[in-house]
Amino acid sequence: MKLLDICRRDGKEGKIDQEILELIAERAARKKAALKEREKSIQRAQNRRCLTTINVSGQRFVVDKDIFSRFPDTLLGSNFKESFFDSQRKEYFFDRDPEVFKYIIIFYKTGKLHFPEEECACCFDTECRYFGIQTDIMSDCCHEPFGEQTEDFKEYLRRNRPLEIPKVSDNQACLQILRRKMWKIFEDPGGNIFGLLLHYISAVFIVVSVISSVVETIPCGIQKCGKKYAKEFFLTEAVCVTLFTSEYVSRLFAAPKRWEFVKKFLSIIDLIAILPFYVGLISPKASEGPFTVLRVFRIFRIVKMSRHSTKVQQAGSSLRESFSELSFVFVVLAVMIIIFSSVIYYAESAYPDTNFTSIPATFWYTIVTMTTLGYGDLVPESIVGRLTGALCSLSGILVVALPAPVLEKNMKKARKGEEDDRLPLTFRENQETEGGNSEVAEEQCEVMKSDNSK
Numbered sequence: 314m315k316l317l318d319i320c321r322r323d324g325k326e327g328k329i330d331q332e333i334l335e336l337i338a339e340r341a342a343r344k345k346a347a348l349k350e351r352e353k354s355i356q357r358a359q360n361r362r363c364l365t366t367i368n369v370s371g372q373r374f375v376v377d378k379d380i381f382s383r384f385p386d387t388l389l390g391s392n393f394k395e396s397f398f399d400s401q402r403k404e405y406f407f408d409r410d411p412e413v414f415k416y417i418i419i420f421y422k423t424g425k426l427h428f429p430e431e432e433c434a435c436c437f438d439t440e441c442r443y444f445g446i447q448t449d450i451m452s453d454c455c456h457e458p459f460g461e462q463t464e465d466f467k468e469y470l471r472r473n474r475p476l477e478i479p480k481v482s483d484n485q486a487c488l489q490i491l492r493r494k495m496w497k498i499f500e501d502p503g504g505n506i507f508g509l510l511l512h513y514i515s516a517v518f519i520v521v522s523v524i525s526s527v528v529e530t531i532p533c534g535i536q537k538c539g540k541k542y543a544k545e546f547f548l549t550e551a552v553c554v555t556l557f558t559s560e561y562v563s564r565l566f567a568a569p570k571r572w573e574f575v576k577k578f579l580s581i582i583d584l585i586a587i588l589p590f591y592v593g594l595i596s597p598k599a600s601e602g603p604f605t606v607l608r609v610f611r612i613f614r615i616v617k618m619s620r621h622s623t624k625v626q627q628a629g630s631s632l633r634e635s636f637s638e639l640s641f642v643f644v645v646l647a648v649m650i651i652i653f654s655s656v657i658y659y660a661e662s663a664y665p666d667t668n669f670t671s672i673p674a675t676f677w678y679t680i681v682t683m684t685t686l687g688y689g690d691l692v693p694e695s696i697v698g699r700l701t702g703a704l705c706s707l708s709g710i711l712v713v714a715l716p717a718p719v720l721e722k723n724m725k726k727a728r729k730g731e732e733d734d735r736l737p738l739t740f741r742e743n744q745e746t747e748g749g750n751s752e753v754a755e756e757q758c759e760v761m762k763s764d765n766s767k
Contacts, residue, residue, distance in 0.1 A: 366404035372411035373404070380421040387445035389421065413440040420446060428455035434462030495567035499560075515560060522553040554590040557583065578629075631723040638719040645712055646683065653705040654679045660697040667694070678702075683709025 367374045367389075384390040397405050407414075413432060417440070420426045428437060428451060437459070438448050451459050502508035529539030529546050539546055561583045568574035575581075632639070654675035661669040668691050669675045678691040682705045693699050 367414075368399075368402070368404050368406045369409055369411040369414045370407070372414075374414070374418060376418060376421075383424070384421065384446075389444060391445075409443065410436065410440055413437055417441065417444055417446065425452045426450055426455075427452055428459040430458050434459055435466050438463070492567045492569075495563060496569065499564055499567065515556070518553050518556050521549065522557075525549045525553070550590060554587050557587050561587065628724070631720055634723040635716060635719045639716055642712060642716050645715075646709075649705070649708055649712065650676055650679045650683065653683075653701055653708075656701045657693055657698045657705075660695045660701065661693055664694055669693070669698075679705055682706050684713065685709060 363378050364375055365378050381390040388394055394405060397407060399406050416427055416429060441448050498508035502512035525546060529537065531538050533541045565571055565574060654672050658669050658672045658675045661667040681688055682702055685706060693702050
């Protein structure tokens, strides 16, 4: 009727105007939408037979069964998953981490394994291995962050791995207890007053020893203070070295693994710091002539201060972690020094009174220019030499700035684990547990993540 009224209003029956076309299009669209909705309902009814529910620690996931069939070697793709089926609730139940399971479902859907950076790499690896998924197939976009976290965790375990010591007799057990207490005093001085007192006494004697080594070189009249007051300086040196020797021997006695302790950098510094004194006692003439360099080793005692400063330890750990990047920078610097020195030498060789007598002699100018020191003792005269010097200075600024981001990154990592830089300190007896022998440190994460409760 509405169509007829519109036709009569226009006075032309059978003529379809724009308004009629819009009504026809609207009705056709509603009919098409209804057909699509009906098709979706039919499809949902058909798919409902292929859907399955997986309950992961109370969080339910409704997924298509067919996504698991592509990976028959995994837990959910094999028939073994039926042992986790709850017939009453008609769902599979796993007492695992639901946050990680989201990414496991994505793996079954897409065939790509992604790693959430906010998750622990060790826990993620444990969850994946539980469901039979190897993390070696990690997607390219997540391979680097997952690898970095895994390497950091392995390094942490290596440094803090409890040392297995065999069962000993009662007499030896008393000795082990003594060693443990001594080691804890040395490595954790803040734990008791006695350890804190030893900590500060050692620091004071290090400062006194370094000041003594510096002051004895100051002129006192005609001769040096070290010779004028030789007795006083020798007494000071003897007292300091006696304390340092006692500390080194005590640490060596109490160390859980003595060879590992001897190889530590700070242990080598401790030995070098006391070595010149005993060499001088055995052979007084050793401190003269070509053996004078032994006296330089005494100044290494200032490095012992790093044992009493966590900030210095963090800086050392950062440098150690950045070794590969720093090595690359040094290689680039060496190549640039050789190139710039060669260009400047040949550019200045035309001047008879030049100070650039050889390429090795030009190294000095190139190095001080690249590091922006510029002492001014060597100055190129040719235009090519000056332009090369300017380019050398600009290049040096860029190259020297390269390791800064790497050092900053490793410093942040060192702050997070400032206790990780120490020698493995933990003693652990080889005792039997409920599951058998005690697990080694590499399996600590897997032990904390217990097997699925059935």
